[in-house]
């Protein structure tokens with residue numbers, strides 16, 4: 001797939017676009033070890049639920065391909081080594097469930113390789129490593145396919161259920177955080193729906209929030225929207241209510257479309273801080289609220305939002321900001337970056353990276369397997385779209 005690429009991979013070589021340098025600089029860092037991947041994820045050089053899982057899975061693959069398998073000689077030792085590296089990577093960021101699901105899948109994959117008769121032979125070890133690499137590469141490849149389907153299902157559902165449309169059948173939408181190519185292996189989830197609406201000729205306008213405090217909206221989504229030539233406007237998070245109040249009818253604003261870091265069994269959804277406020281506003285203004293989430297972002301083990309662990313980040317994300325310097329001539333000088341204090345450095349700070357939107361405020365959850373809407377009891381039922389996982393985790 002052409003266009004922006006957060007992750008570049010060929011077997012043995014993994015490169016990640018440093019998103020802290022965007023939108024001013026395009027710099028790829030090579031990732032050679034799990035430690036480097038851990039740091040890259042934790043420092044948010046790569047971010048977004050699917051991209052985090054892909055980088056973790058591929059980084060360990062690069063290590064294995066390069067011959068680094070600890071002291072493992074037997075197949076049991078190889079599996080233990082892989083599991084302990086994956087457990088380490090799991091600690092990098094706690095809220096997004098894609099990483100948990102990817103790790104579980106990779107562990108199941110290596111445990112199920114048939115190595116009978118080769119337990120103490122290098123062939124057994126190689127078979128396990130080959131299976132790991134194939135599974136990690138499949139996670140990467142499948143993600144774009146998944147996103148294209150989410151784009152298709154989501155745009156169709158919105159056009160059928162839009163509370164308002166222009167005379168020519170177009171809608172406008174608002175999105176939060178970044179859910180595009182930079183947060184995934186390509187196309188994107190929520191931004192994928194917007195992209196599909198645009199390519200289908202059904203998008204009038206996209207509003208994107210700045211997404212304080214980390215500014216994924218202004219740094220990344222705004223960049224992607226401009227890059228793709230999608231008609232769009234950047235607003236601060238606090239302007240969303242005013243946009244609905246003053247522009248909903250003029251622009252036919254039909255939906256807020258967001259991604260997800262973790263959707264739990266009843267549909268409660270953890271996503272970037274500020275998502276919950278947008279859902280409340282959308283309800284008040286009669287605008288649809290759509291969550292775009294691959295099934296890898298669904299956590300059937302956790303019953304409702306109260307069970308979601310929310311990552312809290314550094315106070316400096318609120319009290320300081322960094323970016324490229326704007327010269328006296330008004331031009332951005334990408335060769336110079338500066339870090340600026342924007343608040344008293346001694347103020348107390350609370351910085352949860354995510355919030356939980358109750359299922360009650362969500363109209364549709366769009367997955368690659370179709371759109372799930374609420375049942376009469378007000379919660380979402382994922383049994384039909386993921387029957388195998390449901391049977392395994394919840395029972396019948």
Ligand code: MRU
Pocket residue numbers: 047048049050096176177178179180183184189190216258259260261271272273353
């Ligand atoms: O903290 P981040 O930048 O990793 O958070 C990203 C978001 O919250 C996204 O909206 C979400 O992960 C969906 S990514 C397709």
